[in-house]
Amino acid sequence: MVRAPGVGIGAGQGETVTAKATDQAQAGKSIVPLGHVVIRFAGDSGDGMQLTGDRFTSVTAGLGNYLSTLPDFPAEIRAPAGTLPGVSAFQLHFADHDIMTPGDRPDVLVAMNPAALKANLGDMRPGSDIIVNTDEFTKRNLEKVGYAANPLEDGSLDAFAVHEIALTSMTVEALSSFDISKKEAERAKNMFALGLLCWLYSRPTEGTLKFLRAKFAHKPDILAANIAAFEGGWSFGETTEAFSVRYEVKPAKMVPGTYRNITGNPALAYGLIAASRQSGLPLFLGSYPITPASDIIHELSKHKNFGVVTFQAEDEIAGIGAALVASYGGSLAVTTTSGPGIALKSETIGLAVSLELPLLVIDVQRGGPSTGLPTKTEQADLLQAMFGRNGEAPVPIVAPRSPGDCFDAAIEAARIAVTYRTPVFLLSDGYLANGSEPWQVPDVADLPTIEPGFATESNHVDEDGNPEFWPYLRDEETLARPWAVPGTPGLMHRIGGLEKADGSGNISYDPDNHDRMVRLRQAKVDAIARTIPPLDVDDPSGEARVLVLGWGSTYGPIGAACRLVRESGHAVAQAHLRHLNPFPANLGEVLRSYDRVIIPEMNLGQLALLIRGRFLVDAIGYNSVRGMPFASEELAQVFNDVIESL
Amino acid sequence: MTAIEMPGLALVPRTDEKQSAKDFKTDQEVRWCPGCGDYAILAAVQGFLPELGLRRENIVFVSGIGCSSRFPYYMDTYGVHSIHGRAPAIATGLAVSRPDLSVWVVTGDGDALSIGGNHLIHALRRNVNLKILLFNNRIYGLTKGQYSPTSETGKVTKSTPLGSLDYSFNPVSIALGAEASFVARTLDSDRKHLTEVLRRAAAHEGTALVEILQNCNIFNDGAWEPLKDANTSDDYLIRLEDGEEIRFGKDREKVVVRGDGGHIVVANADEVDPSRIIVFDSHAKDPGLAFALSRLAHIHSLADTPIGVFRDVARPSYDRLVREQVEGVIESQGPGDLQALIAGKDNWTVS
Numbered sequence: 002m003v004r005a006p007g008v009g010i011g012a013g014q015g016e017t018v019t020a021k022a023t024d025q026a027q028a029g030k031s032i033v034p035l036g037h038v039v040i041r042f043a044g045d046s047g048d049g050m051q052l053t054g055d056r057f058t059s060v061t062a063g064l065g066n067y068l069s070t071l072p073d074f075p076a077e078i079r080a081p082a083g084t085l086p087g088v089s090a091f092q093l094h095f096a097d098h099d100i101m102t103p104g105d106r107p108d109v110l111v112a113m114n115p116a117a118l119k120a121n122l123g124d125m126r127p128g129s130d131i132i133v134n135t136d137e138f139t140k141r142n143l144e145k146v147g148y149a150a151n152p153l154e155d156g157s158l159d160a161f162a163v164h165e166i167a168l169t170s171m172t173v174e175a176l177s178s179f180d181i182s183k184k185e186a187e188r189a190k191n192m193f194a195l196g197l198l199c200w201l202y203s204r205p206t207e208g209t210l211k212f213l214r215a216k217f218a219h220k221p222d223i224l225a226a227n228i229a230a231f232e233g234g235w236s237f238g239e240t241t242e243a244f245s246v247r248y249e250v251k252p253a254k255m256v257p258g259t260y261r262n263i264t265g266n267p268a269l270a271y272g273l274i275a276a277s278r279q280s281g282l283p284l285f286l287g288s289y290p291i292t293p294a295s296d297i298i299h300e301l302s303k304h305k306n307f308g309v310v311t312f313q314a315e316d317e318i319a320g321i322g323a324a325l326v327a328s329y330g331g332s333l334a335v336t337t338t339s340g341p342g343i344a345l346k347s348e349t350i351g352l353a354v355s356l357e358l359p360l361l362v363i364d365v366q367r368g369g370p371s372t373g374l375p376t377k378t379e380q381a382d383l384l385q386a387m388f389g390r391n392g393e394a395p396v397p398i399v400a401p402r403s404p405g406d407c408f409d410a411a412i413e414a415a416r417i418a419v420t421y422r423t424p425v426f427l428l429s430d431g432y433l434a435n436g437s438e439p440w441q442v443p444d445v446a447d448l449p450t451i452e453p454g455f456a457t458e459s460n461h462v463d464e465d466g467n468p469e470f471w472p473y474l475r476d477e478e479t480l481a482r483p484w485a486v487p488g489t490p491g492l493m494h495r496i497g498g499l500e501k502a503d504g505s506g507n508i509s510y511d512p513d514n515h516d517r518m519v520r521l522r523q524a525k526v527d528a529i530a531r532t533i534p535p536l537d538v539d540d541p542s543g544e545a546r547v548l549v550l551g552w553g554s555t556y557g558p559i560g561a562a563c564r565l566v567r568e569s570g571h572a573v574a575q576a577h578l579r580h581l582n583p584f585p586a587n588l589g590e591v592l593r594s595y596d597r598v599i600i601p602e603m604n605l606g607q608l609a610l611l612i613r614g615r616f617l618v619d620a621i622g623y624n625s626v627r628g629m630p631f632a633s634e635e636l637a638q639v640f641n642d643v644i645e646s647l
Numbered sequence: 648m649t650a651i652e653m654p655g656l657a658l659v660p661r662t663d664e665k666q667s668a669k670d671f672k673t674d675q676e677v678r679w680c681p682g683c684g685d686y687a688i689l690a691a692v693q694g695f696l697p698e699l700g701l702r703r704e705n706i707v708f709v710s711g712i713g714c715s716s717r718f719p720y721y722m723d724t725y726g727v728h729s730i731h732g733r734a735p736a737i738a739t740g741l742a743v744s745r746p747d748l749s750v751w752v753v754t755g756d757g758d759a760l761s762i763g764g765n766h767l768i769h770a771l772r773r774n775v776n777l778k779i780l781l782f783n784n785r786i787y788g789l790t791k792g793q794y795s796p797t798s799e800t801g802k803v804t805k806s807t808p809l810g811s812l813d814y815s816f817n818p819v820s821i822a823l824g825a826e827a828s829f830v831a832r833t834l835d836s837d838r839k840h841l842t843e844v845l846r847r848a849a850a851h852e853g854t855a856l857v858e859i860l861q862n863c864n865i866f867n868d869g870a871w872e873p874l875k876d877a878n879t880s881d882d883y884l885i886r887l888e889d890g891e892e893i894r895f896g897k898d899r900e901k902v903v904v905r906g907d908g909g910h911i912v913v914a915n916a917d918e919v920d921p922s923r924i925i926v927f928d929s930h931a932k933d934p935g936l937a938f939a940l941s942r943l944a945h946i947h948s949l950a951d952t953p954i955g956v957f958r959d960v961a962r963p964s965y966d967r968l969v970r971e972q973v974e975g976v977i978e979s980q981g982p983g984d985l986q987a988l989i990a991g992k993d994n995w996t997v998s
Contacts, residue, residue: 059993062993062995063993063995065995065997208993255997256997257997257998258996258997259990259994259995259996259997260994260995260996260997261990261991261993261994261995262993263991271988271989274983274985274988275985275989278985283744285740285743285744287740304983304988305972305973305976305977306973306976306977306980306981306982306983307982307983307985307988308973308977308982308983309973310743310744310969310973312739312740312743312969314736314739314769315736315765315766315769316765318733318736318766319733319736319739319765319766319769322729322730322733322736322737322739322740322766323736323737323739323740323743324740325737325740326709326727326729326737326738326740326741327740327741327743327744328740329725329727329741330740330741330744330745330748331744331745332740332744334740348730349730349733352729352730356727408989442989442990442991442994443989444986445985445986445989487704487705487706487707487725487741487745487748488660488702488704488705488745488747488748489704490702490704491704492704493703493704493723493724493725494725494726495673495708495719495720495722495725495726495727495728496726496727496728497710497719497720497726497727497728497729498712498728498729498730499728507675508675508720
């Protein structure tokens, strides 16, 4: 059954690791410490790979390892079983030190069927480990994915350490005494695999058992079967000769505090709730389901005891429309979507610019154009956010850099929206939304306060000396207009999408007034830069001549690549933009202090276009639109090439 | 202050100050064409609102785009002139988040039934506490005279010089099909009837759709003339009155009766068994009769056109249900604890 007995499952080669046998473990197997490991679970969409990955991640987080995850699943809910389009995968990188990415290539692949093997083999380095479920390597399944011969038998996997395990049949056997169908027993094979991997990497079992008990509380038979499968996998590891050693990855040194594992969408939802609390404004979400943003409305709708109202509208347009006028009524208004939804919401974003009301527009970007790659990541909506409206309609843009950072980005977006009475874009993406990392839970006492500053009294006098309210009389500092909510006596006013007279807000078609209003709206957005911290540059040696500038979810891969570059003896500087409109005030100065500026983006150069246009800096783009985050080794190569060309 | 119950306004603060129509007029110059039916509707609304006794600052008019949608600029209340077709959705956000507001939507046949058809039907099915005034003049006015979704087939307009080919929508039928709890039809020129319908709409909890047959004297003049002309209106108009037999005609000689196949027909009173004459009830749970009545009018000639409140039934409003759900969770779970929420259940401490 075992192809490579005694061959240890190895560790990553991208980062520094020492691995040597130490303690004797139970069942006579020694425990080998590792610095970090990248595991990829891959199987059919119905095999429960996302759940398996989530569980392994959860216990790994609980152990105190640094980690980063990358789920990768198809848009189809259940593509035909055993086919390449149906392959769903979950990659997890965990370490005893801080890491920034889910890892370029897995050290270990768990392939639940031939399709999973075929779809992922190209990412495996020679010498890495592959655990395969031999039960699924039938003639029919091999044919489905175009294997002429069984790769387990034809020598094509000789470069890898292959561990052949009959996962399905062993699971069924372990569950033979249970009163469940064979099909139900087979479905527990992911728990068998999870048990095996948890044994192999010395993960505690209690968290998973607790999870199963909660999940199947009302299905005692299924609960017992899943626990038996999980424990069966663990026991198999202890007894089989397939694995002669097991491993451990020690907890990482982290800044003291409370930590949890978090993915981007819940972090964003928490940030919105926090912004609501910090502003004292009730949270109103108007949204329409769309991948990969739906988890935000799922999360928020669970927390109505925070006074959160979630409105699943009839379409994208209704979602943002309801939100915008909830803002008129004094709510902290939010709409959540992905790129195609933004296209539908554009007209209302334009109205929000004209009405000058706070509104958060959350775009969890995915591959485009059109329906594109719904479950894959991309950063190609930047210019849509920047310019995708009729007329001159500037909208501030903020972008989180990591899953946990979605929390802070949401609060910052709310601060700008409320302070400046403007719609604000928050550009997350599919990688941040679904990827996870350990997150140091902030103390809510330290969160910034957001001041709504509602208008309560008249701000002008008419020709006869009577007090009146001018809805477009601006604050001199921020250029924001007063926010007077219905129910406030004496401040009745009408606003709309027609051009308004500066100050009074009455309809005006006057040419000079329009020119002034267009410039005022732009000046208001530009003025936000005064409250943005200067761009921070990470250049440890201070000798870098090349700056890498990024935004959004490329932070991790760029950071890991910069580490590799520095380890190879070169100097490189990294700066990452939180604010894309307006830019931090010192950006031009930062850009001009380097000989070369590289801008890696998961698009064809959208930030680069803005930078070149705004600063006349000859930035070098590095672009990839493969629906996946950058690999850090790939970026390191690019950076080194530019550095060496100087 | 009116004596009738007003569940739709139960949470809106009242004032003891005496109000008049003038209090609801703004200083903005009204920019509709002279002779437009909108003037009469504006005057009727401004004349009627004082009797509700609501604080003016708790009234909001929301509109889409079109001639009718300029309405909020002329009402000295809060108001939003929004996007073509979107007013029902946009107003939903306000009604749901602010139960202390009386929210009115002003829209037209193009705005509500063409570009905004989707929002209209969903507001109706949810029963959001909105009063929707749909000005139906069977033409596009602001874009200067193209046919609308309520134009009769064969309409010759700038965009249909050879006659339109589209079959037309019937707003009352649509509303009833969309699960509306309150549906009415009235005339811009009949101040008394219009006011009575507005009164009942305002009192209703949930979405009230009021179709107002309105004259565009520039692009579709006289579209509803047979219903308004003193010489013909008695013969053309069927005034629906609760608890009354459905009768009309100069001498009240025409009645609406149940036909043999379950449908309803107009007949001469002296030719039918009196027991078959339908007694109208807008509160009937089953919308069947209301729907049948909505189909009675002839699209081209306008003969047998019922006006009045077709349907007025009690169903909890969406915004009330939303509120009760939030309040219920707060009561059962206690108010949210942000620190506990973000810390989650699976966390660990590094010291």
